[in-house]
Amino acid sequence: MNILETVNQSAFLALNAQPGRPDILLALARFCASGTIFIVPVILLALWFLGGREGHRQALFCTLNILIALALGYLCGSLWFHPRPFMMPLGHTWISHPADNGFPSDHGLVMFSAAFALLTLRLRALGLFVLLASLPVAWSRIFLGVHFPLDMVGAAAVAAAAVWVNKGVWQVCGPAMVRMCEAISQRMFCWLPARFTP
Template sequence: MGELEALNRTLFLLINAGDDTPHWMIQLAIGIAAGLIYLLPVLLLGFWLWGSPGERRLMLKATLITVIALLANQLIWAIWPHPRPFMMGLGHTWMLHAPDSSFPSDHMTVFGCIGLTLLLDGLSGWGVVILLTGLSVAWARVFLGVHFPLDMVGAMVVSFLVYAGFSPVWKRIGLPVTHLVQRCYRSLMAVPIRAGWLRG
């Protein structure tokens, strides 16, 4: 663990923005680090409201995998809390963040879960786009000093393990769960569905 931690810190210091970093680059990184994640619920919602039955089922699977992975992160934090770089006085910090455990990254976990699910379950183009976007978010959060590189690697490992573990379960429960959620959705959104604004 000592050598791995040393590598983690070395990689962090190579990526982390220094005092001579241009202001525009810091602002761009803040936008990437804090803003791009909000595109994911918009994407999931869009596929649910206007997508095919198969796409709806996939969006629901991606959402559940993400929730399970985020709960797994909470367990990891409780068992093995790891300080963020600024909590150790390491490097430079360019955005505000709560002084909580850094490993694994929640942001990268969300991108990893949704990206892997779409990539491996039929929407590979969207999956690649989401994973590449997640990579840019991972870079930005290390660049700004709120995460270590291995926080991002750990997030991808958690994402893949949860995907691999949940997929066999989803094969058995996916269809009835999707039908149940669709019935609730159609009841709540009956008016716009009848008007043709949303897919029924």
Template sequence: MESLNHTIFLWLNAPKHPGALTLAVAIFLAEQLIWTVPLLIGIGWLRGGESTRRTVLAAAASGLLGLLVNQLIGLVWPHPRPFMIGLGHTLIPHVADSSFPSDHLTLWWSAAFSLVLQRGPRRAGVVLSLLGLPIAWARIYLGVHFPFDMLGALAVGALSAWLALYGARWYLEPLYQFATGIHRRIFDRKTP
């Protein structure tokens, strides 16, 4: 399996001197697009009603659960990144930690799949899920992840979204009340 992972990586990884436009697009997808998740959660919280706020809290919980699962996997089974074993071309700097599963894609897909599994925002969840594919390509292209890291992120993201929604009856209401209390303290100040 590892040789297949390496073969697919080398097929998708950038050449030594990629085109400027392709490189710029890949860097944007790999490093900047991830900020869409917290931005959408923030906008959903600030502009949405009670239902939207609960939806984005569940998506945030799903993302955090996914990242926690990734940390546990990395502790139990540390997997080197391509540049750590001298494979391919690395075009962006990255810390030399475990590559499996991808944290970027786990956060992205956990939040996206959470939206897919909830009643209201399914279309937005499907769009975000599909946008994960160019992010996956970019992180492989730039040399910081293997293809199987992305498959791991897909699995962890789906599992985390399901677990976060399944367990929502235990945590969502207290979390919603806590977050609403903070929101009121910050935004409902009366001016003298």
């Protein structure tokens, strides 16, 4: 076992919930682990339907960034398989999860890539909000025993790389994507009141 893996496992055991923890803390962790991620689509929908053409551009940039991060994460997972804690087995598991590759965390990828994209777009308040919300997601999935700390650090690193890739892709495809998605959205949601901007 190398030093990095030793530190990773030691950090996991320090953060993982032990038997006897209060039920309310476990319930809070379960909510953070599974529910917090839904703030991302809510923000993207708000940008699209309330933000006008600039909001369309911002929502699509963020969406593309998330997709690129997930694709890069899949590539990383294909090149390097790292088991989840309960597959080793190590620590205690408090939610059910398939026994698949844990590195990098998909939940972490979505949260961090959305936060970094918003910050790149200079939507600092929203970006910092999502970035701060990413922390309890990362904590809870370690606390509940389905991820190692390294899975979350890896997710943040991959999400940062996704922004760099996305900038290049956006220069080539961004304007055309906005026009295409606007045309589809306007046909589908033409019935919305005038204050919305499909």
